[in-house]
Amino acid sequence: MTTKNEEFQKLREQCLECKNCGLCSTRTNVVFGVGVDNAEVMFIGEGPGENEDLQGEPFVGRGGQLLDKMLAAVDLDRHKNIYIANIVKCRPPKNRDPLPEEQEQCIKWLRKQFAVLRPKIIVCLGRIAAAKIIKPDIKIMKEHGMFFEKGGVLMMPILHPAALLRNPNNKPAAFEDFLKLRDKIREICDHTYDDQGTGQ
């Protein structure tokens, strides 16, 4: 029997070879994802920026540092108890929005990651991810922090860390969303907070 870890390894190897869309010709690295393979909470961003393309890991630039801080405030950590991936695995040139056809091609990988992980909660970082995963007409400023149920999985859109860097006035509202997420994890997750002493 193959373990989740082996399945993820195999998927990663296949994804690193992907040439399903034009973004493969300008990428430095495929940014497959980072996290633990028993994560109950999956974060989904839009696509790699320059730093992510260079390092091969999601959310490692300034936005990523802010994300890590907000995660840490609710005892979440990409190396301990969550998984982070993007809608598209390769950087769109000049950080443009990923095109609908690029998203459509690449979401196949995300679906496979989802199938291996089977998370209980999905958090969409920003409008593009939320529109693709939750509903096309999402109003991110109005609906961030709300939970949407789809196929037995709870999904929450939150403000994108890059947007928070541009508009720090929204940081308190974003932090409220992380508190709601923490409460929901305490309610429905089995082991996310196991080692942290915050799950009770």
Ligand code: URA
């Ligand atoms: N923005 C995203 O949406 N994803 C990343 O990995 C980095 C920045």
